[in-house]
Amino acid sequence: xxxxxxxxxxxxxxxxxxxxxxxxxxxxxxxxxxxxxxxxxxxxxxxxxxxxxxxxxxxxxxxxxxxxxxxxxxxxxxxxxxxxxxxxxxxxxxxxxxxxxxxxxxxxxxxxxxxxxxxxxxxxxxxxxxxxxxxxxxxxxxxxxxxxxxxxxxxxxxxxxxxxxxxxxxxxxxxxxxxxxxxxxxxxxxxxxxxxxxxxxxxxxxxxxxxxxxxxxxxxxxxxxxxxxxxxxxxxxxxxxxxxxxxxxxxxxxxxxxxxxxxxxxxxxxxxxxxxxxxx
Amino acid sequence: xxxxxxxxxxxxxxxxxxxxxxxxxxxxxxxxxxxxxxxxxxxxxxxxxxxxxxxxxxxxxxxxxxxxxxxxxxxxxxxxxxxxxxxxxxxxxxxxxxxxxxxxxxxxxxxxxxxxxxxxxxxxxxxxxxxxxxxxxxxxxxxxxxxxxxxxxxxxxxxxxxxxxxxxxxxxxxxxxxxxxxxxxxxxxxxxxxxxxxx
Numbered sequence: 059x060x061x062x063x064x065x066x067x068x069x070x071x072x073x074x075x076x077x078x079x080x081x082x083x084x085x086x087x088x089x090x091x092x093x094x095x096x097x098x099x100x101x102x103x104x105x106x107x108x109x110x111x112x113x114x115x116x117x118x119x120x121x122x123x124x125x126x127x128x129x130x131x132x133x134x135x136x137x138x139x140x141x142x143x144x145x146x147x148x149x150x151x152x153x154x155x156x157x158x159x160x161x162x163x164x165x166x167x168x169x170x171x172x173x174x175x176x177x178x179x180x181x182x183x184x185x186x187x188x189x190x191x192x193x194x195x196x197x198x199x200x201x202x203x204x205x206x207x208x209x210x211x212x213x214x215x216x217x218x219x220x221x222x223x224x225x226x227x228x229x230x231x232x233x234x235x236x237x238x239x240x241x242x243x244x245x246x247x248x249x250x251x252x253x254x255x256x257x258x259x260x261x262x263x264x265x266x267x268x269x270x271x272x273x274x275x276x277x278x279x280x281x282x283x284x285x286x287x288x289x290x291x292x293x294x295x296x297x298x299x300x301x302x303x304x305x306x307x308x309x310x311x312x313x314x315x316x317x318x319x320x321x322x323x324x325x326x327x328x329x330x331x332x333x334x335x336x337x338x
Numbered sequence: 339x340x341x342x343x344x345x346x347x348x349x350x351x352x353x354x355x356x357x358x359x360x361x362x363x364x365x366x367x368x369x370x371x372x373x374x375x376x377x378x379x380x381x382x383x384x385x386x387x388x389x390x391x392x393x394x395x396x397x398x399x400x401x402x403x404x405x406x407x408x409x410x411x412x413x414x415x416x417x418x419x420x421x422x423x424x425x426x427x428x429x430x431x432x433x434x435x436x437x438x439x440x441x442x443x444x445x446x447x448x449x450x451x452x453x454x455x456x457x458x459x460x461x462x463x464x465x466x467x468x469x470x471x472x473x474x475x476x477x478x479x480x481x482x483x484x485x486x487x488x489x490x491x492x493x494x495x496x497x498x499x500x501x502x503x504x505x506x507x508x509x510x511x512x513x514x515x516x517x518x519x520x521x522x523x524x525x526x527x528x529x530x531x532x533x534x535x536x537x
Binding site: 123127211281 | 493497514
């Protein structure tokens, strides 16, 4: 039986509740109003909802309590907020929904959005995006900053939201479905390169936590753990979660992009073959 | 995020590494990181107690339980030693608030006899589990209970830190007595008392 208490938020964040409600409502409203040829199929809708719900669960249920008082669960929380959740959301290609809402923004609203468009182009630059992606992980895991973030409610929420937003930006840059051949979207080669490059510093950071002898993150000692666990075990598990799953996410992303690049390569080949009168 | 701007400011200061070039502390400076002192609990006489009743004093907030085998008595003894080393005029300006997170076993009488052992300026208090959860969440700490043994005894996990609030109730320092000699605690308390003379 599911423990219903588990579903209640540990620390209610109205901003977070509102953001998730608006996202799901906005998606659900647009979906039946899209033309059938651009409406996402069941699998894509499912992927999107799972991605959103995963992020919700780690932010607004009892999971958040454990994430505040156990280092390795905190690392699991960031794995979902920065990697798995945004990965699924970007993979589900919510572009038609975004276009639907963008078409309904008034000209005045568009002027208001213009600074955001400029900021978006800056953070999605192929050099800035990976630096930001890895930089945020390093920043929040820098021991003095991590200590403060776990003590201050405001910093804690800033940390989690910054990870989620950056995760969405990064994985969207990776999985943007628009063809690099016909649009300004990033080329597949560059995307694969970025995924490989960001994996390395994450592996170094994770491994350095795993193999560190002393306690790097002692805030969990100060604040009490959710249940009695040896601090070394907690830190070891947290290090492993920083090291291995993110590297696997990079590899998974590379495989998906290779598949997409292969399809893109085959299409002109098929076309030219047909043009020459040969059946492929 | 009730004050996103303030959060951003704290973040920027943290980034710049210049968060207040003020005095050096042995403990961890938690100014602007944690909320002001506020609680409504039950004291060792079974009466309601709030933070306002000790306003104007420097308050040391510590979570523990009276059956605690080592950490709590050591910490309370260290605090007593640090306070005793202060000038006599400052001593009475400092109050230790001992919050038991084990209300099941810590009755008011038990709390009273326990805190008496650690000096006059120690106030023992506890509350319902909901009250205690609210207070520990406010100061971003937690507590938990182990499985009881055959005699019904059980361990309680709790914060090992002491939260220091100044005379106006603002959160100022996080002391970690298990890695900090009483002399350093004394220095920090004296510095804090000097900073805001009693009104």
